[in-house]
Structures are given as C-alpha cells and as structure tokens.
Amino acid sequence: PDRPVQAHETPVTRIMREQRLRMAPCRSRRSHACRPSVQRSGFRDGAHRAALPVLASLVDKSLLATDSAGRFTLHPMVALFAAEKLAERPERAVELALRHAEHYARYVEELTPYLRTAQRRVADAVALEFANILQAWRAAVEHARADLVGAMVRVLQSYFEQRGRLAEGLQILRPALLMGGTDDAAERTRARTRQALSLLYYRAGDLGQSQLLAEAALEPATHCGERIALIGCLLNIGNCLLSRGQVREALERFEQALQAARAEDDRHGVAVALGNIGIAEKRLGNLDRALEHYRSALATERELGNQYAVAIHLNNLGALMRSRDPGAALAYLQDGIAHCRACDVRQMLPFFQLNLGLTELDLGQVDEASGHLLAALEHSRAAGQLQIELSAELALSDVDLRHQQLDSALRRLRRVAATARA
8 A cells, every 4th residue: 555755764765665565574584684784795695594495585585686606695775775774773783793793703714724725715715705704804893802803813914915905904904903801812812913914014014013013912922822923923023123134133033933833843834934044044145054944945835835935935045046046046036926826826926026127137138127127116016015116116226227317217216215214
C-alpha cells in the first residue's frame, strides 16, 4: 500500500523501505543483511558467521551478488541502507566491527610463516583483502586491541615494504604507537610495532626516527621475550649507524644481533646479521671478510627460499665486486634484476639499477649508466627510497660532468647536499 515518506527518512531509507515492502523480509533477515555492511570490497562466505543458506537467500533477493571468484558483494544502495540501520545501534556496530577485525587479524596472522619464504604470496594475499584488512587494523587500533594489532603489524609492514608503499605504510601503522596497556600482549605489540615502523622509516631514509623507535623497542622486546623484534631492532640500529658513517658502532650492533639470532636458532636472522656484518667489513676495507659473509648469507637464504633476502645479497655482492672484478659485478647485478622480476621483488630494483649504473660508469659506459641511473632515480622517488634517490642523483651529477653539463651537475649536487643535511 502507498505510504507517505516519513520526515526523518533519507532517500536511501525510503527506497529501501519500499523494496522491503515488496520483498516482505523477516526481521532476522534484516539483521543478517546488516552484518555484511562492515565488509569492504566484498568478502568470502567465511568472513562472518552468517550461514551460507542465509547468504544464498540474500543473493536470491538481489541484496547480495557473487563474482567469478566466489566473493559476495553488497549492492551499493543496500550497503548504504544497512550502514544507516547499523548506525542506529552503536553497540551492535562496535561488536560487528570487532568481530570483523578478529576475522581479518586471523587471516593476516596465518600469513606470518610465509614472511621469510614467500613474500610475494603474502603481498598478494594482503592485496586481495586490503580494504577489509585496513578496516580491521583501524578498528583494532581504535579499540586498543593489542592482540589484534600484534597479529597484523609484521605482515602489514612487509606488505608496504614489498610493494614500495613506504609513506602510506608509515601513515597507517603510526597510530598504533599511541596504544596503552601494561600486560604482556601490549608490551609485545609495542615491540613489534616499533620494530616494524623503524624498518619502514629506515627504508624511507629517516634515520633519526628509525633509530629512535628501534632503541625504544629494545627494552619491551627483551622483557617479553619478543626475540624477532629484538634482533630486528639491533639490525635497524646498526643500519642507521652505518648510514651515518659510524661503522665500528654499527658492527657492534650487528654482532649482537648475530649472537641473539644464533641463540634463538634463527637461521634467517643469522643470515641477515652476516650480510650486514659484511657491509661493515667492506666499509672498513676488509673485502675478503665481506665477501665471505655475503656468500654465506646468500647460500643460507637460497636454502630457506627467502627470495627477497636473496635479492639483497646478490645486490651486495655486485656492489662489492665493482672494485675487484667489474665483469663479475655486472653478472651479479643482471642476475639480481632477473631474480627481482621473476620473484616480484620489485622494491629491490632501484638498488640493482643504481649499482649497474655505477659499475657502467666505472667501465666508461656513460650512456648505459645514465639509463640505469635515471631508472633508479624514478623508481626510488616513487617508492620513497630516499637513500637510493640521493645516490642516483649523485651518480647522475658525475654523468653530467662527463658530458660537460656543469650547471645540471651543480643543481644535482646542491639538491643532494641540502637533503642529506636535512
């Protein structure tokens, strides 16, 4: 029957009320229909507790749709209506938001074992449900669920690093630093969050924030036995010191990380520490020791199947061989680029492009070097990899000088100096 529009009704409410009158759904069905409104970009049938027959019923009534991948999606108008109804019940909205967060925290936590061996699989799985995971993360932070934040933070840090989305990752993860709590779960989460943010800050070139966060994580990580975060923070501190030229101090931190990793029987941690010790030994002029550490780290990571770490060690070997055997350096670096593309380790491409350009400059291949250096500059800027950007600019100033383009070289050098000081 016709019915006048109520004064408080929105257009969405009116249209959906009329559709309800045509369909005559029961009260329980309306309750079920509100649950999917907390989802983002669709969901699978295991994403909440509505039984599959209920979902099928909603599909039959065109309130839900399915795609070829078996995901359910709400019609936009239905989603708006369901959100309106849910907003009228704040306590129910919080309950559903936290149930949603718990589900996606479990989804993310189940990816943790693959962080060292199948980063592409992890990144693809996060990308598939990114909108829902982001919603879950924000709900967990808002409601101070340290258990959920701790379950997600390492995977999210890896995702943003793997995809070269450093600035976005920092913006999303930073609010978790404000969470309180004094129990073990809160302390463990603080250590993990600080370590994750420290690494993203380091990749983005902010050494001050990176070292500050890593040092702040050492005490909670030690107190609650969060060994992975402890090892990671020692490595991050060492990397920051190394970038500042404090090589012997960095080497001391790397040795501490190596000792902690061996005590934990953490082979990946041992390999990372050895690789970083190799970098410090190279800076000190101990090239034979550096080469030994690099090769040991590369062999271990290949055995473990950690494709990201394999790329790192190939890059470091190529950089080391520049002064010893440029031909071998080119082979390592070209192998590394092929590895990055085959394994989708895209965030390492600027490193290889930079070192290829530097090696070609050593060999006098200026035009080839210019192409690789410009690619490194473009990709590092897009990914927020400031240290690679500065190194590429510095090398391109050398290219300008060789072409007698003195004004261009001077502009580049001034930009590098100003940014490095900042």
